[in-house]
Amino acid sequence: MQPSLRKKITYGYLAVALLILAISMFAYAEFRLIEEKIYLGERVTTLFDTALEIRRFERNFFLHGQATDLVENRRYVSELDTLLTQDWPDMTLLGVQHNVAQLHAELQIYQTLISDYASKRQAHDFRITKVEDHIRTIGKHIVVVVTDMLNNERQLVGHSLAKLRNILLAAIIAVAICVLFIGFALSRRVVQPLTQLAHNVDTFSRGKRDSLPLPSNDREVVSIISAFNHMLKELEVRQKHLLRSEKLASLGTLLSGVAHELNNPLSNIWTSCQIMQEELSQADIHYQRELLTQIDEQCQRARHIVRSLLDFARDRQFNKESLALQPIIDQTLRFIRREVPANVTITAQIPADIHIYADKQRIQQVFLNLLMNAIDASGEQGEIQIISSKYNPEQKSAVDVFGHDCLVDQPAIDISITDTGQGIAADILPRIFDPFFTTKDVGKGMGLGLFIVYEIIEEHAGCITVTSNVAQGTSFHLRLPQPIHDEQDIATTANNSPTDMKI
Numbered sequence: 128m129q130p131s132l133r134k135k136i137t138y139g140y141l142a143v144a145l146l147i148l149a150i151s152m153f154a155y156a157e158f159r160l161i162e163e164k165i166y167l168g169e170r171v172t173t174l175f176d177t178a179l180e181i182r183r184f185e186r187n188f189f190l191h192g193q194a195t196d197l198v199e200n201r202r203y204v205s206e207l208d209t210l211l212t213q214d215w216p217d218m219t220l221l222g223v224q225h226n227v228a229q230l231h232a233e234l235q236i237y238q239t240l241i242s243d244y245a246s247k248r249q250a251h252d253f254r255i256t257k258v259e260d261h262i263r264t265i266g267k268h269i270v271v272v273v274t275d276m277l278n279n280e281r282q283l284v285g286h287s288l289a290k291l292r293n294i295l296l297a298a299i300i301a302v303a304i305c306v307l308f309i310g311f312a313l314s315r316r317v318v319q320p321l322t323q324l325a326h327n328v329d330t331f332s333r334g335k336r337d338s339l340p341l342p343s344n345d346r347e348v349v350s351i352i353s354a355f356n357h358m359l360k361e362l363e364v365r366q367k368h369l370l371r372s373e374k375l376a377s378l379g380t381l382l383s384g385v386a387h388e389l390n391n392p393l394s395n396i397w398t399s400c401q402i403m404q405e406e407l408s409q410a411d412i413h414y415q416r417e418l419l420t421q422i423d424e425q426c427q428r429a430r431h432i433v434r435s436l437l438d439f440a441r442d443r444q445f446n447k448e449s450l451a452l453q454p455i456i457d458q459t460l461r462f463i464r465r466e467v468p469a470n471v472t473i474t475a476q477i478p479a480d481i482h483i484y485a486d487k488q489r490i491q492q493v494f495l496n497l498l499m500n501a502i503d504a505s506g507e508q509g510e511i512q513i514i515s516s517k518y519n520p521e522q523k524s525a526v527d528v529f530g531h532d533c534l535v536d537q538p539a540i541d542i543s544i545t546d547t548g549q550g551i552a553a554d555i556l557p558r559i560f561d562p563f564f565t566t567k568d569v570g571k572g573m574g575l576g577l578f579i580v581y582e583i584i585e586e587h588a589g590c591i592t593v594t595s596n597v598a599q600g601t602s603f604h605l606r607l608p609q610p611i612h613d614e615q616d617i618a619t620t621a622n623n624s625p626t627d628m629k630i
């Protein structure tokens with residue numbers, strides 16, 4: 128059977144309720160016992176009063192010899208005897224059985240002696256004084272025994288009350304411990320999974336997870352998590368649809384841009400072909416070769432344009448792997464060598480041991496787009512710098528351009544591409560990653576470069592941000608995840624000094 132939070136809470140309350148019930152029943156039984164002892168105490172007090180009455184009428188009879196005093200004395204003696212007979216079973220509670228037995232015996236003797244005294248007094252027997260002394264001694268003793276019983280009873284009630292007080296104190300401590308223990312157990316079994324759930328949701332909201340793990344097997348938690356994960360899957364599907372429709376929309380715009388772009392190389396090819404046709408017989412072989420080279424270059428350009436369009440349109444599977452950064456940057460720089468004006472220098476400081484976890488083709492697209500923008504911004508002269516270093520979340524610098532939420536709990540790689548060209552004005556800075564945002568002339572830029580860069584970096588669970596100053600230039604900062612096993616590789620890499628590249 129699946130555990131549930133409701134059951135755990137119910138069991139917790141049930142345990143406390145049972146404990147309180149047991150303590151209450153125990154206390155009730157003790158109260159009943161004390162009540163009985165107090166009731167018995169009242170009867171012992173009656174015994175005591177009766178014994179005193181016996182002594183009072185005994186003294187009166189000795190003084191005045193009146194028959195009424197003798198009658199009263201005898202009445203109280205028989206009353207005491209009856210009381211003792213009635214109370215006999217209950218006396219076990221007070222623990223005074225031996226006193227009762229003794230009293231019975233003494234009352235018998237007392238009764239005999241009183242009768243003896245009465246007959247001797249009537250007969251003016253001189254031995255009367257001896258009997259009187261004897262009666263007084265026994266009478267005193269009866270009062271002493273009853274007083275003992277009374278004291279005994281009071282002591283017992285006192286003990287019972289003290290016992291009850293201790294029981295109540297122990298019960299309060301037991302309930303407190305029990306409540307604390309149950310509270311602790313409930314917090315472990317109920318609050319902890321909920322806290323874990325909140326933590327997981329938080330981690331998820333920062334984009335660190337695809338789905339929420341189960342913090343406990345409780346039915347309620349399981350149903351919340353499965354509903355949540357279902358909702359996440361739905362969201363993912365919708366997001367993909369949205370991206371696709373956005374892509375389709377941008378494809379339309381891209382197509383018109385590509386058509387425009389293709390127009391230039393095609394008209395160049397067409398012009399070169401025209402010239403060659405017209406001057407086929409007269410032109411010298413060098414000129415013809417030049418024209419053919421131009422045609423070749425323009426064909427390459429057209430091919431490149433068409434291929435980028437295809438690349439953008441194709442839904443290629445992501446293939447992330449551990450990649451050394453240095454060769455990728457090297458290769459990208461070779462691609463763009465021909466686009467770099469003579470007075471623009473590009474330097475790269477990438478330590479050889481830096482690896483990223485990325486899709487090679489897409490990450491190359493990122494560097495290509497960023498570098499082409501930097502070249503465009505530099506104009507005829509300037510400097511472009513590519514710097515990379517390891518980011519260690521434990522040694523966070525006070526100034527972190529990414530803020531607090533970028534790959535904060537895993538080792539990552541920081542890469543920056545900085546140019547000294549025309550910077551970006553503050554009012555357009557927030558829009559540069561928007562699709563189709565461009566400040567370039569028609570045919571030169573389509574405003575999709577940074578949009579695609581942003582999308583690719585997001586797909587790599589990395590971050591990108593930009594800092595720019597119109598007078599000094601622009602820096603694009605990237606942070607990409609490091610391959611998980613890379614830390615061992617790094618430790619064993621012998622040569623990890625940065626290598627400077629320059630073109």
Ligand code: ADP
Nearest residue numbers: 500501504559565566572573574575576577601
């Ligand atoms: P495109 O290059 O086609 O214009 P992007 O999305 O690559 O599209 O860039 C959008 C805009 O951002 C550019 O038009 C430019 O104004 C600005 N931008 C991008 N990179 C830089 C840079 N390194 N220096 C100055 N401005 C830049």
